[in-house]
Amino acid sequence: xxxxxxxxxxxxxxxxxxxxxxxxxxxxxxxxxxxxxxxxxxxxxxxxxxxxxxxxxxxxxxxxxxxxxxxxxxxxxxxxxxxxxxxxxxxxxxxxxxxxxxxxxxxxxxxxxxxxxxxxxxxxxxxxxxxxxxxxxxxxxxxxxxxxxxxxxxxxxxxxxxxxxxxxxxxxxxxxxxxxxxxxxxxxxxxxxxxxxxxxxxxxxxxxxxxxxxxxxxxxxxxxxxxxxxxxxxxxxxxxxxxxxxxxxxxxxxxxxxxxxxxxxxxxxxxxxxxxxxxxxxxxxxxxxxxxxxxxxxxxxxxxxxxxxxxxxxxxxxxxxxxxxxxxxxxxxxxxxxxxxxxxxxxxxxxxxxxxxxxxxxxxxxxxxxxxxxxxxxxxxxxxxxxxxxxxxxxxxxxxxxxxxxxxxxxxxxxxxxxxxxxxxxxxxxxxxxxxxxxxxxxxxxxxxxxxxxxxxxxxxxxxxxxxxxxxxxxxxxxxxxxxxxxxxxxxxxxxxxxxxxxxxxxxxxxxxxxxxxxxx
Amino acid sequence: xxxxxxxxxxxxxxxxxxxxxxxxxxxxxxxxxxxxxxxxxxxxxxxxxxxxxxxxxxxxxxxxxxxxxxxxxxxxxxxxxxxxxxxxxxxxxxxxxxxxxxxxxxxxxxxxxxxxxxxxxxxxxxxxxxxxxxxxxxxxxxxxxxxxxxxxxxxxxxxxxxxxxxxxxxxxxxxxxxxxxxxxxxxxxxxxxxxxxxxxx
Ligand SMILES: Cc1cc2nc3c(=O)[nH]c(=O)nc-3n(C[C@H](O)[C@H](O)[C@H](O)COP(=O)(O)OP(=O)(O)OC[C@H]3O[C@@H](n4cnc5c(N)ncnc54)[C@H](O)[C@@H]3O)c2cc1C
Ligand code: SF4
Numbered sequence: 001x002x003x004x005x006x007x008x009x010x011x012x013x014x015x016x017x018x019x020x021x022x023x024x025x026x027x028x029x030x031x032x033x034x035x036x037x038x039x040x041x042x043x044x045x046x047x048x049x050x051x052x053x054x055x056x057x058x059x060x061x062x063x064x065x066x067x068x069x070x071x072x073x074x075x076x077x078x079x080x081x082x083x084x085x086x087x088x089x090x091x092x093x094x095x096x097x098x099x100x101x102x103x104x105x106x107x108x109x110x111x112x113x114x115x116x117x118x119x120x121x122x123x124x125x126x127x128x129x130x131x132x133x134x135x136x137x138x139x140x141x142x143x144x145x146x147x148x149x150x151x152x153x154x155x156x157x158x159x160x161x162x163x164x165x166x167x168x169x170x171x172x173x174x175x176x177x178x179x180x181x182x183x184x185x186x187x188x189x190x191x192x193x194x195x196x197x198x199x200x201x202x203x204x205x206x207x208x209x210x211x212x213x214x215x216x217x218x219x220x221x222x223x224x225x226x227x228x229x230x231x232x233x234x235x236x237x238x239x240x241x242x243x244x245x246x247x248x249x250x251x252x253x254x255x256x257x258x259x260x261x262x263x264x265x266x267x268x269x270x271x272x273x274x275x276x277x278x279x280x281x282x283x284x285x286x287x288x289x290x291x292x293x294x295x296x297x298x299x300x301x302x303x304x305x306x307x308x309x310x311x312x313x314x315x316x317x318x319x320x321x322x323x324x325x326x327x328x329x330x331x332x333x334x335x336x337x338x339x340x341x342x343x344x345x346x347x348x349x350x351x352x353x354x355x356x357x358x359x360x361x362x363x364x365x366x367x368x369x370x371x372x373x374x375x376x377x378x379x380x381x382x383x384x385x386x387x388x389x390x391x392x393x394x395x396x397x398x399x400x401x402x403x404x405x406x407x408x409x410x411x412x413x414x415x416x417x418x419x420x421x422x423x424x425x426x427x428x429x430x431x432x433x434x435x436x437x438x439x440x441x442x443x444x445x446x447x448x449x450x451x452x453x454x455x456x457x458x459x460x461x462x463x464x465x466x467x468x469x470x471x472x473x474x475x476x477x478x479x480x481x482x483x484x485x486x487x488x489x490x491x492x493x494x495x496x497x498x499x500x501x502x503x504x505x506x507x508x509x510x511x512x513x514x515x516x517x518x519x520x521x
Numbered sequence: 522x523x524x525x526x527x528x529x530x531x532x533x534x535x536x537x538x539x540x541x542x543x544x545x546x547x548x549x550x551x552x553x554x555x556x557x558x559x560x561x562x563x564x565x566x567x568x569x570x571x572x573x574x575x576x577x578x579x580x581x582x583x584x585x586x587x588x589x590x591x592x593x594x595x596x597x598x599x600x601x602x603x604x605x606x607x608x609x610x611x612x613x614x615x616x617x618x619x620x621x622x623x624x625x626x627x628x629x630x631x632x633x634x635x636x637x638x639x640x641x642x643x644x645x646x647x648x649x650x651x652x653x654x655x656x657x658x659x660x661x662x663x664x665x666x667x668x669x670x671x672x673x674x675x676x677x678x679x680x681x682x683x684x685x686x687x688x689x690x691x692x693x694x695x696x697x698x699x700x701x702x703x704x705x706x707x708x709x710x711x712x713x714x715x716x717x718x719x720x721x722x
Contacts, residue, residue, distance in 0.1 A: 047708070049707070049708060050706075050708045051704070051705075051706035051707045051708050051709060052692070052706075053688075053692055054612050054688050054692050055612060057611075057612045057613070057614070057616055057617070058609075058610060058612065060616060060617070062608070062609025062610075063609075065621045065622065068619065073619065075617070075619075077616050077617055077619070078617040082609065195705070195707070197705035197706075197707065198705075199705075199706070199707055204707075205707050205708055206707060320702050320703060320705065355692070355697070355702075356687070356691035356692060356696065356697050356700060356702060357684070357687045357688050357691050357692035358614065358684075358688075358692065359614060359617050361687070361691075361692075363683075363684075363687040363691060364614075364684055364687070367663070367679070367680050367683055368663075370586075370587045370588065370659070370663070370683060371586060371587065371589065371656065371659070372589065374587075374588060374589065375589060375590075375700070378691060378700045379700045379701060382697075382700040382701045382702040383701055
């Protein structure tokens with residue numbers, strides 16, 4: 001294989017052009033740094049984001065296959081993106097804060113891990129991010145919301161589907177609030193407001209949704225950052241001492257190997273690939289893989305167990321309207337984690353905009369309806385369908401992990417092998433939650449109710465942060481304990497999952513990281 | 522090699538109608554590239570790239586029984602085209618369901634098992650079965666009741682093929698609107714596909 005040494009040198013080298021990498025790139029150039037982003041996937045532009053659930057599949061992970069095992073596989077291909085903007089390009093923009101009780105699981109609950117920081121450390125960063133990227137919501141109506149500045153935009157409207165399902169929650173004495181979304185309810189910083197057409201899963205091409213193509217990447221490029229697409233990073237390089245990362249090695253689309261040097265290196269290639277790169281960066285100084293003296297790289301892989309509750313209603317629901325992420329939120333079962341047999345917080349994302357086909361579409365959940373019965377069902381459901389998503393907490397378990405497979409990819413690099421199982425208490429949490437959800441649907445007047453399978457939603461862990469270098473990979477700023485200038489960004493840092501969608505927290509942590517990097521250099 | 526990209530947020534107007542389509546498939550005919558929807562490719566009987574004639578009739582017959590309308594909507598052309606694509610460009614829902622590339626063996630082994638089941642039970646291929654025989658086999662696939670099935674579980678294949686068939690029947694602008702769901706595209710599929718008639722000219 002041809003090896004080219006480019007002799008390139010940058011102040012900051014960022015691996016992955018997704019949510020975390022984009023933010024760090026923007027802030028680093030604004031801090032006067034030269035920045036290069038290496039992105040494994042292809043270039044994507046807003047104009048590529050066709051409104052179709054079928055073409056949306058192009059945006060999914062297209063790199064080396066990821067092996068999956070366990071009783072609750074991580075669903076990497078659905079849960080990861082590829083190319084400019086990463087997964088965040090077509091994420092649904094449900095932006096929620098972790099709660100105060102999410103940070104000290106081990107100390108307070110005797111389960112899992114503690115974060116090395118608390119909510120109050122993160123709060124100012126949440127506030128700054130929401131002011132920069134824009135969130136629509138109603139902070140007062142979210143009675144469960146931890147402290148923080150009110151949202152910069154009013155909530156998005158609630159359509160018929162949301163109104164119909166809300167009645168069920170109300171009848172059972174449960175509260176709902178508008179769902180906070182990083183989607184514009186009004187024009188925001190030159191970006192359009194939402195049209196409520198439910199195409200978020202295919203990527204929002206009008207800039208209403210805070211994806212990296214309209215938030216931090218334009219800022220990064222305006223400040224002079226460069227990006228190389230189709231560039232798959234294979235390993236991190238280090239100096240003779242082993243304490244300093246000197247750059248990375250990557251493969252271009254033709255399989256040629258390149259090296260780029262940098263003063264500071266950031267791995268923001270999402271939970272699975274970050275761990276894979278570290279494990280693949282073995283050397284005499286780092287025999288178990290880079291930053292892995294603790295043997296914690298790859299461990300505590302997490303994903304939110306999620307399950308849909310679906311149904312038909314007499315009322316017209318207009319389920320095609322709204323955002324894919326949903327219209328309403330209920331976190332009534334968040335505060336109390338120790339539920340006896342069951343463990344964890346959970347929340348409901350209510351009234352997701354729905355299309356006829358695809359994994360989350362109307363047809364898919366009812367494989368039992370086929371032949372002559374299918375078309376009448378589809379016609380009825382197009383008008384009367386409703387759904388909501390149970391999102392539960394995952395307990396961080398050491399044996400849920402990413403390792404290197406025996407099998408290799410096209411570049412000869414070992415594949416990532418992932419193992420993820422949920423334990424009895426998490427299984428009980430899902431059962432308890434979903435049973436409650438079915439009750440809600442019945443109370444709302446559903447004429448027919450069914451549930452989906454328990455699936456994996458969001459990927460977290462694998463490079464967790466912690467106060468103790470023997471028990472974690474990174475410190476509270478995402479800097480690897482074992483190296484002075486190698487940083488990790490993204491949800492891989494989370495020592496516990498909470499039960500809220502992770503990307504608002506990813507941004508808040510990345511902002512802390514880049515400010516630390518700028519201060520350190 | 523480096524590129525400084527700026528977002529094209531301003532280039533994409535709200536609800537602009539670009540001439541693109543999720544389902545557009547490019548065929549070379551007489552040295553010219555033709556963009557066709559699966560339905561148009563089916564009507565024009567465009568040659569398959571991966572599936573054999575027997576595989577095509579098996580897939581079409583069983584999918585038509587699961588999702589009526591999927592034959593003329595071009596289920597075989599759609600699946601065949603996607604199987605010939607590079608895996609990361611393939612638009613099959615199987616990508617979400619843990620299928621590892623290459624995807625063709627999964628489909629072809631499944632079709633071979635379905636064909637074998639038709640021969641074993643009725644002594645003829647799917648294309649020659651009566652409606653009730655087809656229904657019986659499809660019901661047995663759904664419940665994994667076919668003996669000696671030598672492929673991925675029949676119920677899983679049923680699920681995948683049903684999803685593919687729903688894509689071509691309900692996942693298009695017209696399919697969605699036919700069941701009364703407004704499509705409301707930002708970047709809409711074009712309706713300017715060459716029709717079968719134009720192709721034959
Ligand atoms: C369908 C979907 C819906 C979602 N909805 C929500 C939501 O509503 N709310 C929420 O909070 N979260 C949501 N998420 C999750 C969210 O997208 C992620 O948490 C977030 O994008 C993670 O940010 P990241 O920067 O770590 O990774 P990403 O955004 O995935 O970016 C990582 C990038 O690294 C690249 N990369 C990988 N390996 C390499 C390598 N070896 N070399 C170079 N580059 C590499 C990838 O191609 C990718 O572009 C959703 C995700 C999906 C898929
Ligand atoms: S619903 Fe709103 S955010 Fe989602 S794609 Fe449409 S305009 Fe964009």
